Amino acid sequence: MNRSVSFWIDWSFLDWPNNRIKELIARRCDEMAGAGVNMSILFGAHFRWDFLPIMSRLHDLLAHIAEQHRLRGIRFFDHHSSVLTHRASTGAQREHIRCFNHHHLPFYPDPHFAAQMKYNGTYLNDWRMIDVDTGRPIFINTYQCEQYCMNNPDFRAGYHAYLRQLMKDVPLDGLMSDDGVYYPGWRACGCGHCREKFRAMFGRDLPPVSDSTFWFNRSNKAFIDWIDFRYASTSEFFGTVRQVVGSLPLMSCSSTSCSQVCNAHAISYEGFAPHADLSMLEICGVAIDADGDWTGRTLHRAMMQLAITRTTGLKGCLGMHYGFDPDMFELGWAINRLLGADTWLSTLKGRLNPKGPEADAMPEDQQLLGGYFNWEKANEHLFRGDADAQACVFFSRHTRDHFGRSYLDFENVYRQACCELFKANITFDVVYDVKEIKRYKVLVLPAATCMSARQREVFTDFLNDGGAAIVIGPAGLRDEFGQPAEEFFLRQGLHIEVEQPALPAGYQPSEDPYKLPGIECRGQFQSKPVKASEWIDFSFGKGKVWWTPAMDITNNTPRLASLVADVMPEGTEMHGLKNWQVRRYRTKNSQVLVALNANVTPTFSKKFTLGMGNPPIIEKLTYSQFAQSVKITSPRPLCDAKLFSPQLTEPVSGQISPDGKTATFIFPAIRTLLVVQLTFDDPAE
Template identity: 30%
Template sequence: MESRRKFIKHALISSVGLGIANTSIASSMPEKGPQTKITLPDVSKMISTPPDIPFVPKRVASWWVTIEDLQWPQKSIRDKIKRRAEAFAEAKIDMAVNYGFHIRFNYANYFGHIHGYMANVCEELHKYGIKYMDHYSCNHIHRPKNQEEFRKLHKSHRHHVLLFHDPVAADYAQYEGHLFNDLCEVDIRDGSRGYAAQYQMEAFCHNNPNFLDMHVKYLNRLLNDVPIDAIEVDDMCDYVGLAACGCPYCRERFKRDYGRDIPPFNDPDFWGDTSKPMLEWGNYENPVFREFIRMKIDGIVDHVKLVKSVVGNIPLMSCCSSTGPILLNSISLDLEKMAPYLDFFMLENVGTNVNSINWVSKDAEALHQKDISRQRGNSPAIALSYTIYEKGGYLGWALSRFWGVTNWSSTHNQRLEEDPVDAREMEDVIHEWNNWEVTNSDLDYTKGNDWVEVRLVSNSYCRDNGWRDENGKEHWDRLKAWSRLLVKHNVGYRFLRTEELADGNALKKESTPLILDGVACVSDVQYNALCSYLASNGKAWLAYPFGTHDEKGFKRPVPLSNKLIKLFGKKITIIRSAIDSDPLSELMDKGEFSPVITQTGGDPRWAVRMRMNDGKFTMHFMNTAMKPVPHPTIKDNQGLAIIQDIDSFITNNRLSYEIKLKSLPSQQLRLMSPETNDKKQIINLKKNKSGAYRFDVDLSDIKIYALLQ
């Protein structure tokens, strides 16, 4: 959902789901009648195994469905499937992802229709060697509360393919004997069913064994009915928010795992100032609240484990638009903790409106999630980009190339109140760019290695414990600031995350300096690993604070930075935080850091990223000064104009660079771009007197993206 980012920023409501029980659990809520037994797979001792990667998609696209597709197997529907499968093949798409029938349990009465349709889609796609991934939200049902909410749902979320129970039928809606109303989260404030106002949905509780039993039974039916190649089970989080879940299963889990009771909602020592927006609730100074956050995420991770135990060796993915900021705690979204049980990883990165050209702000999230997938056995990382018109699709395609990940392109016409009269089919939007790629530059992203000059330390303990500095800035704010600086100066970087920071041997595998900016929450294991690294001639740039708290958020008597500086002061460069300065420029001006690539001529707003692909040198150019051309009439649901075309603010596109490397695999490269079709410039790299390679490129006919390979 494109609005997922907006939800994270603007949600004002409450509730949350937690947990999963062990092998045998009473199925009914304790105060309700006689109990029956439900047996679920015991995931409490489930360990992470290598990811299941039977194939690696390169060019992914959404397979949109509409409500008329429920009329399958009518001839017109079957014929449409055949035509679209052929068009997907012509567009060089290698994996199609179902889009629609999204809030899956809305359609419990129609699973036979939907599964028959999807099986037919698989049959036609498989003729062309195209993989098929189902994609659905597992834990929601649409339940607009009134006519205003009903109309809002039909305005904003047509892409779900809306078909849900009216208020009378909703009281009887069920699947496999489980009434939906009995599976929902409980709002701690008033005992009502948990409601996600952003999507007009009620949410099933991740800790309710009846819901989990229903989900397992549905998954088994889906796998039996449809020969899917992969599956994306969405919303392994809680869009209802922090004021839930108050059901007996959640209360029991908090008591069982942490020895705690969920306090009443009028306890400000736990809930904080609840007059504020929901995302700002909670007192992180209270260790019980921090444990509550952990417990909620524990339950969702257990749900992911359960799903993986059912789907087996079929690749599993879940939606995720963000991994860094504290506010994710309020919706229990934590990809890093789910990662050991996932096989593919996705990032929703680009929307449809004119603000989408501001891609630099998304670079941190993209590379953060790329590192999550890299550390998970180099699993496929898939960037999902939404668009209405071709240029938006090209922007998403280009960003995926720049980041070195798989592109998932998706039109999003149904996110508008009505389809544009000139709306294009998904396969038509991406056809040109995919075919150019296959003909000119069919790179294997799994064999690509970014040129890394610094390692940016991202420690999730800071997020987990809600740490902020005296100005209210969090660790992730500093990391985003660093990302912007590194893009600006064309410095290759990667993230180094929590587990790697605790592994001294892993730290020593690379000689690039560590950037430690606002790493306030540090475990003893991480500190010892860092000491081992520094003792082996490692280098670090440090901006205070460091190690003021431990991994559980408890304040240390003395910051670890005191001892670290005393022991390894010569190996550590003290810097100012990137949040309010440019420490990278300061280090360069002092001669303490020299980037591999330096621009010596032309407009500096072309960002450059170097990568070795299967031993071959590549350099990707991405415009940071794009000029969106808005559609004259069409706006999104927030009132922002849709991108119709993209121009550039850059006028001096004759660029010169120096690369400080001892050698390159090739000194004659080709400059190319889909924007110049099959035209290529031959670029010769010549060594100057200082030993650096010098070269010039002319991007005068290019507005968005180019490649040197």
């Protein structure tokens, strides 16, 4: 299990070698070891190519940091961008970097000097991504930077040479190689290497942006090929990183693998996973809403990342949470424990505004940790099980990639399904590989418009064998490439139609999908119209189907969670906690229930905001509805029951009823997280 924090280097570290910096590094490592940290990840010197003039000195610093970690049994990962490089040329651009990306430790060269920079025998400027429209190097305003193209063979050779030098100079325990995606979005990349590679893979030339029959037209298979080409390029590039680093533990960055925004950047951890050891999900910005809810923005993304980790056999999934106070660090850790993820906790002072002595004096990452890392270390046996899920939500990558323009066309329906089941304390998995479907009793299909023939076959077999499927929206109307399907997935007198909305005036093809109107789905069952707020149901083989045309299920009656609960097998339940979130995990002869208090109110700072969008940071969390007693009911007889929490000095044993079907606990008040371990006489099936 990974218990991680960031190890920040700022401008003072560049005065290397320096005894004061050596003392600071030793003090940090001592504090990390004392707090139960077993892994730290570098932050700073992020746009690594900007440090070419002082690279050997930087590597000497990193080598000392790595050695100090090893002396204390802590793994040290380097973390840098493989492709981005700051290129500020005006005062306004430099001020933007200072305000919003100061944490990069932006040691960038002047543009006229950058034009002369070479590495591994070639000019860095010749590596740059090219705008498909203008034919010029792309400038990315978000970071005031340019990007090198992953398909450029000279860039690849240069980056591979750098990695070999890095590993020679620094005794690393792992590498996080970031940003090898299309950061500029759909504008990238029009360089000759990308055009030639696209032609070689698909036998097509990339049309000019004026060709509206191609660009953003998902009914044109040629544009689908362009989408798939870009995903293949990011995956292949990360695969070359694996070839260079060998057995060194490897991961990359990701803030989502389930949004239609992924298509613009060709980012999905499914592509990285075959070459990685760990996955990670960066929870960007302020991760909790004013009402205390964290699920709406985070849950569906986290569940997809966990699905990728499980399906591909990765060694762990790091949930990365930002915070500036002990409460947010504790909540980030507790969310990860609830979901079954490992933890990376980090500050982000370089994006705080206003800057100055007060921001600089905030505690370092390891100083914000409470006792929960050490508690987790002492109780790792509680967190080694798999999710005890009888239900799954299917994530349709074909739909994400090949259908629709709007967030409402797929991601929002998937998000709603995950959140509704989770808030009803129904333990479920997200599944994207149909080979896993048969292990579940209940299948939720949210807006899975695109299906391959193999997926249709598996879903049909699942129903014929007695499974229950709850289907939302246009299921299987298109094939895996977004083209009209020859055969509809659900027959039985059901007819579904989809209507694309008219585009808004002034629409740009790269318009933010979160701002576009969604599709409208309509249906008839046995020749009668089906209302958006209702479900119809019918038998399918030995199984049963519920279907609604709704693309927003928040007003449906009955609720999705009620339908799932009604067909779920009887299971263990936790009683006596009001508005606590619960997930269940299983081993051969035990079950673990993890519960998190959702009765939380954030207090937002009146002084500090966090770029880019400048939301106020959270400075405090206030909890209510503390837990003081819990009752567990189980269909299987219990032989032992214990309750654990980092807020208890020792575990509490439950009082088991004579029939073994109930365990009752009474304990001192618990504010945030509790874990119940149940042991059974009979092994699980």
